Amino acid sequence: MRIEVIEISKTFGKFRALDRVNLTIHAGELVALLGPSGSGKTTLLRIIAGLEAPDPGSGRLLFDGKDVTYRPASQRGVGFVFQHYALFRHMTVYENIAFGLRVQRRRLRLSPGDIDARVRELLRLVQLEPFAERYPHQLSGGQRQRVALARALAIRPQVLLLDEPFGALDAKVRRQLRTWLRGLHDEIGLTSVFVTHDQDEALELADRVVVLNAGRIEQVGTPEEVYHQPQSAFVTEFIGTVNRFRGIRRGSRVEFGTSEALSAGEEVVVFVRPHEFALSTIPHKHAFPAVVQRIHTAGGLVKLWLMAQSGELFLAEIDPHHLSQLALAEGDTVYVSARQLRCFTEDGHQYPPAEPLRAAVGQ
Numbered sequence: 223m224r225i226e227v228i229e230i231s232k233t234f235g236k237f238r239a240l241d242r243v244n245l246t247i248h249a250g251e252l253v254a255l256l257g258p259s260g261s262g263k264t265t266l267l268r269i270i271a272g273l274e275a276p277d278p279g280s281g282r283l284l285f286d287g288k289d290v291t292y293r294p295a296s297q298r299g300v301g302f303v304f305q306h307y308a309l310f311r312h313m314t315v316y317e318n319i320a321f322g323l324r325v326q327r328r329r330l331r332l333s334p335g336d337i338d339a340r341v342r343e344l345l346r347l348v349q350l351e352p353f354a355e356r357y358p359h360q361l362s363g364g365q366r367q368r369v370a371l372a373r374a375l376a377i378r379p380q381v382l383l384l385d386e387p388f389g390a391l392d393a394k395v396r397r398q399l400r401t402w403l404r405g406l407h408d409e410i411g412l413t414s415v416f417v418t419h420d421q422d423e424a425l426e427l428a429d430r431v432v433v434l435n436a437g438r439i440e441q442v443g444t445p446e447e448v449y450h451q452p453q454s455a456f457v458t459e460f461i462g463t464v465n466r467f468r469g470i471r472r473g474s475r476v477e478f479g480t481s482e483a484l485s486a487g488e489e490v491v492v493f494v495r496p497h498e499f500a501l502s503t504i505p506h507k508h509a510f511p512a513v514v515q516r517i518h519t520a521g522g523l524v525k526l527w528l529m530a531q532s533g534e535l536f537l538a539e540i541d542p543h544h545l546s547q548l549a550l551a552e553g554d555t556v557y558v559s560a561r562q563l564r565c566f567t568e569d570g571h572q573y574p575p576a577e578p579l580r581a582a583v584g585q
């Protein structure tokens with residue numbers, strides 16, 4: 223099922239939770255809605271579900287080209303899973319999954335034999351066959367969330383909507399369920415949309431990531447695109463770890479990290495990811511000096527907290543072998559250049575790619 227969101231806005235009182243949102247989700251895609259708290263992720267998901275209506279006359283929602291903007295949720299063929307699994311406590315796993323099938327309109331309702339076959343198939347799909355007769359309180363959080371998924375899938379929806387589906391679970395179970403959900407999505411060929419504020423979850427799981435900020439879409443792209451080619455200062459800072467510097471741009475040259483009075487030019491914001499720095503113990507033209515504040519060696523990469531002469535504290539990551547070559551200790555001076563940087567105007571706009579920046583740093 224292809225989902226098209228066209229110019230949709232949503233206002234609560236005077237507050238605009240969604241501001242003219244446009245988005246196409248292709249059939250079979252797994253898409254993440256990612257953004258900080260209050261950015262409008264849940265509101266957008268609820269509008270797609272039919273649990274919330276967009277502002278009257280504000281826009282349209284199409285499913286496979288058909289206008290469903292005002293179609294009730296029960297007639298959209300969508301399955302939902304929410305953060306708090308909301309299973310029926312007095313029903314077994316089996317009954318929870320069967321519930322949606324038993325209450326379907328008579329015209330659509332399956333025979334008892336077919337309902338049983340469908341529930342058994344779902345129990346197998348979510349790997350809970352041995353737990354069919356248990357009650358929700360006898361299950362772990364991850365198992366309960368899989369029951370919620372089976373229940374959502376029982377009506378054979380073409381669209382699966384998930385709101386922070388793993389939010390209440392611990393990190394290890396979350397990771398397991400993520401991998402499992404990806405497999406399930408591919409196996410049954412659904413179109414799935416899930417809300418998360420966890421960037422790792424979005425980047426690992428989704429085909430495409432929609433980054434929301436204050437009710438607007440900042441960027442839509444594959445995980446690689448939003449990570450490696452962020453199109454705004456917001457996306458650059460929101461996805462992955464990044465250092466932010468004040469800088470001055472003159473043509474294709476950018477200066478930052480220096481205490482010298484910055485030469486005349488346009489004030490810009492410069493972002494460099496920790497692994498994009500090159501460190502040297504020898505001064506050179508494109509490097510600025512910084513003092514090593516702390517060295518953390520636990521983990522695959524060494525983390526170095528450095529202080530530039532400008533007073534800006536920043537993080538560099540290098541491999542342990544490189545650290546031993548540099549023989550750095552806390553308090554030493556190191557010369558820093560950036561292999562790659564991203565540069566934005568003060569109001570968050572990126573320079574057009576037509577004007578490539580030389581990776582020039584320092585004085």
Ligand SMILES: Nc1ncnc2c1ncn2[C@@H]1O[C@H](COP(=O)(O)OP(=O)(O)OP(=O)(O)O)[C@@H](O)[C@H]1O
Binds near residue numbers: 235
């Ligand atoms: N029913 C409502 N009445 C008034 N304001 C609302 C309502 N629902 C949402 N909002 C407001 O709209 C904004 C967007 O809310 P939404 O739940 O979509 O954000 P979110 O990105 O999902 O956030 P979170 O990650 O915290 O769940 C928030 O500022 C929220 O307070």
